[in-house]
Amino acid sequence: MADDDLATLGPAAGPRTTSTDPADGPQHPQPGPGHAAPAAGPAGRWLPRLVIAGLVLAALNLRPAITSLGALLEEVRAGLGMSGTVAGLLTSVPALCFAAFGIAAPRLARRWGPGAIVCAGMAAITVGVVARPYLGGTGGFLAASALALAGIAVSNVLMPVVIKSWFPGRVGSMTGLYSMALALGTSLAAALTVPMTEALGGSWRTGLAVWGALAAVAVLPWLVVVRQRRALAGAAASTAARPPEAPVRITSSPTAWALAVFFGLQATAAYITMGWMPQIFRDAGVSAGTAGVLLAVTMAMGVPLSFVLPRLATRMRHQGPLVVLLGLCGLAGYTGLWLAPAAGAWAWALLMGVSNCAFPLALTMIGMRSTSSAGVVKLSAFAQSVGYLISIPGPLLVGTLYQHSGGWGLPIALMAGLMVPQIAVGVLAGRDRRIEDEA
Template sequence: MSTSASPAGNPAATPATGRPWWRSGALMLTAILLLAYNLRPAATEIGPVMPDLQADLGMSAGAAGLLTSLPPTCFAIFGLVAPTMAARLGLHRTIVLALAMLVVGSLVRTTVDGGWSFIAWSTFALAGLAMGNVLAPSVIRTHFPERIGLVTALYSLVLSIGVSVASALVVPMANAMGGWRPAFVAMTATAVVALVPWLFALRFDRSRPSATTTRPTTSISLRTVGRTRLGWAIAIFFGMQSGQAYALFGWLPSIYIGAGLSQEASGWLLGLMTALGVPLAFLWPAYMGRNPRPLTLQLVISASAFLGYLGLLVAPATLPWLWAVLLALGTSSFPLILAMFAMLARSSAGTIALSGFGQGVGYALALIGPLLMGVLYDVTHSWTAPLLLFLTLSVVMTIAGVTTITRPTIEDELGLP
């Protein structure tokens, strides 16, 4: 799919209006970017203040462990629910509902006094995040069909900024404002702001069928996607990428510490890996705007993951910065896959179903990565077995990625017009 079509003589303009694409779609571009910014802070703001949460709410270590596993669990479960809700309510209405759930869950959890109540309302908020995750690619495809790569690049970049801002600022805000509760309330303010353009966007669900309608003329179910090679390939691709990323976020400092590096240096190396992901979140989807089948790029990404794990296995303390850089590249397929959800479908219905199946099944698979890494270390008291496992998973990711990139669209696989 080309993402560069435009009126003759004005490559930056939109065919229907002759105006720059970002001006003609200003409302929806603003809505999409505000949604992106708010799709992670409710999850990532918890980790830095976890000791305060446990002390304030009387939360046990087991409950805290459950809380840290909630994001991928909710993304898996509610990601599978989102397509059905969008088919019944309309795409934009469902995203308004998702943002409302995020706001309500995030605010109410700051008022509770028990750990389990906090977990329950966090689940409610994260359910909204999960639905937004799944439906965002379809919104991009619906409103910017000729700019999927570029808009996905902006979406991924802003999503990454939201992660970084929440992680970096929640502790200083809690210290300045008197605790985690007011800090969480302040963080939720941007989600309230995000609701405003989406309320205006509800008119797209009420409009008659047209080029910008969100109600598909052909229904594509998750079960139907589950019968295709593309559906399973992109789900496994997404799951392998996310599982490796979650495992490294949790365990990379421990691997470096086990190799003899200081705790400070190990934390800096994790920071290096995550910081490199921010520009890549923009660059890769933008590249797909001109190269919608980025096979060579994915092979480079997969090779980087393999070499990064091999370096950690053989000589983790020799060039630790190099392994961190290689692993940053090796786990950077996430924005590519986001763009593929839209580019490997020819309709809003296809995008929603492919995104729902890919993210729902993918996040379920991703849960296995961090768990297996910890279990293997507990059993062997060494990082050798976990790293050998992830070397193997990088090969699986390569096969799934190549299969995904070279498959026809979901409608073509299903024989739909």
């Protein structure tokens, strides 16, 4: 995908050279020879701020459709007459949809531009979240959920390219802001859905649908950004020629594969933690209420760390040491869950929260492993789609081992065992390489 395919979003066309600021890498994009300068005038001042607002609002909406359902799943099952099998399928659908729809993001972005697709993604989340409680049956609920998840999937993939296009010298800080907002949206939906449902009359339909209001707000800044960027892109096209970029064969890049497997294994660990950690604590004698709070603590750890970690990663030529540190925290947490799950519950929850911050690190490395926005969108789609496919069996396998072994020894051993290859491929993905040099 050439840079002109990204013109509806990026502030300037074509490759960029950068000046370096030690605080966060390159800061100020400069147009390369023969390329248009970034937009000047009033639009050049307020439009980047609007993009930041759009990033934050989009990130806040990328998980509530999932975590709000988890909080009310029992009520949804009863209200729709949903079987246990179908309810179990609902917990696996997000990863499957992320993989299936995410792979289409580059093609859609090439045709319409990333900004327009993110805008459409927010609209799809709005419609899906609002409609699914009121469509009358399980089939309609699943279809509307798939629509919302499709919007989440394409937005997941395109967020790194938005950051790379608009803020090429601030990948760390902007990825941190985006990741922090994503973690905040996840935690807020998990914590507020039940009390908000009670405050709105107790109907699970209202409790799910109300999150569509937040998604509707996220559509607005992207409408303005897309409209303004198309006007500026047309002006830039009349004054600047863009040489074609060499095509990137993403499947020929060892770094792309390492990053995809790393993304998949960290997603596996995150889904296992969210799905099974409270049950581990409850089986160890911890009360249900405390087990829920422990999970909330684990998720909340991602809010501050997701802001700090990407900034730190961009200052390093090799992100391997961070991968190892997060992996060791995960191994320590699993060891604690095996030896003394109740006695050290708070410590294990904190360690697992630190380990789960492999997600913002993976997003940061996606932005750093390509020289262009076109390469980033291809790498993002590949790494996330392959990664989410890898993550699907993990939670199901843990449940199977738990059911047949009658305890948590084998499942925890599996979790710890998966952390070893996660560290190995993460170190490979963290090397100072670019996919254009390998493919």
